Amino acid sequence: MQTLTDNILNVTLLEPRQKHPTIFLRFDELTEGESLTIHNDHDPKPLYYQLLGERGNIFVWEYVEQGPESWKVKITKRISTEGEETLGALAAADFRKAQIFKKYGLDFCCGGKKTVKQACAEKGLDVTKIEQELQQADQLPSSRPIPYTDWPLDFLADYIVNTHHSYVIKSLPDLRSYAHKVLKVHGSHHPELARIYELVEAINTELTSHLAKEEKVLFPYIKEITKAGKNTEPLHAAHFGTVQNPINMMEMEHEEVGKNLEEIRELTKNYTLPEDACASYSLLYRLLDEFEEDLHLHIHLENNILFPKVLAMEKQLQA
Template identity: 50%
Template sequence: MNSLETRTVAELVTENIKTAHVFKKYGIDFCCGGGITVKKACEKEGVNLKDLENDLLHVENAVTGGHNYNSWPIDFLTDHIINIHHAYVAESIPLLLQYGEKVKRVHGHHYHELHEIQDLLIEVAGELSAHMKKEELILFPFVKKLVKAKNEGSELPETHFGTVDNPIKMMEAEHEEAGELLRRISKLSSQYTPPAGACNTYRAFYAKLDEFEQDLHQHIHLENNILFPKTLKLEKELRQQ
């Protein structure tokens, strides 16, 4: 990694997913806010650039146990996002809402932030549900059409939304909204730290929220930093045929 401070956060995470853990350690957003340089990200969060660079350099040559998502065909990547991340959200939301309602009912009189957390969670659930349907019914099928057109040497498929940049911009805006809601929940919950003596349900609720946010970060990273740029590039190539 040369000139780390001038590279964007998103670029580094796309090249090596393990760097995401470093950025998370320093409280730097690598998904929605990943378009800024490492230097600017450090300035924004009050992080010592040299400390961050040192940690990043230590993971540069590490053999990652994860997948090299950047090498995957984008039609395959859409299937992965649906089968792994969309399925996770659909499975987790009902459980989180049940936990949140129970904890609010039992402890909300003392920990007033639980009421706002539950309201924000309900909002997240609604937004992500609608968001995933748009991707599964509109955007992702079009991505597959683009790949098919490329493989078959055929013309750019017609759409009702013009260039694919339009739905992508909408998805990115919705990612930012969902990310902001989770950031507010994280702040209200003191980064998902249950109070001393919290019951098991309280602890399970916060642990699941933490897990949920981490999955969402990975989910958004795959779309914003890998799938969407490659889709835009492919559409441009087909237009120029």
């Protein structure tokens, strides 16, 4: 028997084989904007992956309680916004608009699938003011932009590896070293440094695995799709099925790293140095700020340009 009150489902009362089918049934019954909160006795992260793989990025996953004995997750079905451009699409078409999103703290890379209205509503911002600034950006002179959207997909993938993956690999050892050093020296007076160190270590673990998966699995397949699109080689079936599956995984991992960096920015009050900051303290904050800046562009190129084009090309090849 299941407990279902105010759209709350206690899955601990279900037989194991009934859990995921029941949750999927309840999710499919939701209308846009409605939520289902599930209670479980362990982290239901495998459900996240299955839901993402089988339903796509049409939901918001929010932990209400995270252990150690009870987990509660609120799953909200996104409101469709056909006809409205997303933050990611706007930034991909004109990167000058990304500067406006940065100004107001609107996430155009990890949160790039939201519309301007959705993102402003979540942050309590005046959408009319921001839309006006976006319109004014069209009139601003700009230097010749890098034509990311015009590049072949295999070239863009190589660019991401050689520019952004290389930067991450080069930067992470210094970030970890200075986060640890500053914690040892200043941690007693600045307790937030302990959490910052934990987050830097989590980012290192996540990205080290993430980059390897892209370079060994996803990007080689993107190159195969590109060759097939040029009719130079046939497209072979991949072990992961459609390319949507690894892309879903990469986007989820982007979101996780993005949340960690956002928390660091909040803990540091936008990298504002305390009065007793030493040279290493200052360098740590500068490195973190630069790392976040690079990662935003890195994720933007993947989430908003590379991945949508790959999905469109695969669909065309399968037609």
